[in-house]
Amino acid sequence: MIRKIKPHFTIGEVARMAGIESRALRDWEADGRVPAARRDESNHRIYDFDEARRIVHQMQGPQNRRIAVVNQKGGVGKTTTAFNLAGALVARGRRVLAIDLDPQANLTASLGLELTDDESSVEELFVDEKMDAQSVIQATLFPGLSCIPARPRLAGVEIKIFDAFLRETILDRKLEPIHDQFDFIVIDCPPNLSLVTVNALVACREAIVPIEAQSYSIKAISDLTNTVALIRSRLDRGVTLRFLPTKIDGRLKVGREILTAIESGLKDRVLAPIRTDANLVRAPMMRTPVGFAFPNSKGAKDYARLAQVILETPVEETV
Numbered sequence: 610m611i612r613k614i615k616p617h618f619t620i621g622e623v624a625r626m627a628g629i630e631s632r633a634l635r636d637w638e639a640d641g642r643v644p645a646a647r648r649d650e651s652n653h654r655i656y657d658f659d660e661a662r663r664i665v666h667q668m669q670g671p672q673n674r675r676i677a678v679v680n681q682k683g684g685v686g687k688t689t690t691a692f693n694l695a696g697a698l699v700a701r702g703r704r705v706l707a708i709d710l711d712p713q714a715n716l717t718a719s720l721g722l723e724l725t726d727d728e729s730s731v732e733e734l735f736v737d738e739k740m741d742a743q744s745v746i747q748a749t750l751f752p753g754l755s756c757i758p759a760r761p762r763l764a765g766v767e768i769k770i771f772d773a774f775l776r777e778t779i780l781d782r783k784l785e786p787i788h789d790q791f792d793f794i795v796i797d798c799p800p801n802l803s804l805v806t807v808n809a810l811v812a813c814r815e816a817i818v819p820i821e822a823q824s825y826s827i828k829a830i831s832d833l834t835n836t837v838a839l840i841r842s843r844l845d846r847g848v849t850l851r852f853l854p855t856k857i858d859g860r861l862k863v864g865r866e867i868l869t870a871i872e873s874g875l876k877d878r879v880l881a882p883i884r885t886d887a888n889l890v891r892a893p894m895m896r897t898p899v900g901f902a903f904p905n906s907k908g909a910k911d912y913a914r915l916a917q918v919i920l921e922t923p924v925e926e927t928v
């Protein structure tokens with residue numbers, strides 16, 4: 610079963626996305642600063658995604674941010690975070706491109722994309738110098754949400770690009786021409802610190818590092834931090850890491866203790882945690898981000914809060 614994104618937004622929803630009062634939006638319309646909205650059969654204003662997005666842009670400007678979701682440990686919630694953060698940003702009127710960099714292609718599958726043999730994926734984008742990003746972008750069922758999909762043969766990409774010229778900056782260069790088409794590019798990384806992951810880190814100024822509370826490993830975090838330091842010293846690219854505790858069970862003493870340990874180790878760079886919620890397991894099976902599939906769930910609330918924090922705190926300086 611697939612649930613589609615709501616086809617229309619109300620004036621209250623669009624005003625909230627744009628961070629203003631409904632009254633202000635009505636005034637702007639009366640003054641001709643935004644186009645007059647269409648009306649539904651009850652004469653209420655309705656907006657489709659593009660109309661909502663234009664108003665959000667008018668109020669807040671476009672963002673053009675790229676965020677890598679990275680952690681070389683497996684199963685910590687990277688794909689869950691990329692999928693649901695992308696959904697939550699779209700629900701706030703932002704145009705989002707989700708890029709799947711994992712040969713397991715879980716993000717691609719979560720978004721309901723099935724590639725035919727002759728369709729290109731992110732692998733060709735890396736390997737074929739002439740392939741541009743535009744030709745591998747696919748629309749999803751959700752207005753405002755696009756995807757560059759992966760497929761299993763991406764696993765062989767490392768060897769193919771090993772001798773490539775400026776091999777760490779391939780993705781960065783490929784994304785440059787589509788810069789203006791999206792407010793956010795969210796990149797789901799594979800569970801390793803391979804050349805593909807380095808390409809994601811080089812292409813982004815900021816990264817979210819999901820940390821599964823139960824498997825929190827200081828060593829993994831310091832390996833990742835060292836990679837980021839190397840990228841900065843050798844390639845002169847800085848990435849700000851923010852850490853996202855996942856699968857937190859606040860009712861359990863051990864859950865709270867681990868959270869405290871993570872927070873004391875990583876200090877102010879820790880984002881508000883994502884709680885354990887079975888709806889986060891169900892949503893990808895429904896090919897629908899949790900915010901649309903189960904809007905009242907804990908998972909939907911936690912990822913909505915994450916999206917809000919990301920929107921409110923653009924990363925300026927690098928760590």
Ligand SMILES: Nc1ncnc2c1ncn2[C@@H]1O[C@H](COP(=O)(O)OP(=O)(O)OP(=O)(O)O)[C@@H](O)[C@H]1O
Nearest residue numbers: 683684685686687688689800856884885886889890
């Ligand atoms: N907050 C959560 N509550 C409950 N289950 C979760 C939560 N976050 C993730 N999961 C589940 O944990 C499993 C691993 O999550 P996910 O696939 O997002 O991790 P990953 O880091 O992308 O894994 P990999 O390294 O294999 O790519 C999935 O089955 C997912 O549904």
Ligand SMILES: [Mg+2]
Nearest residue numbers: 687688711715
């Ligand atoms: Mg994954």
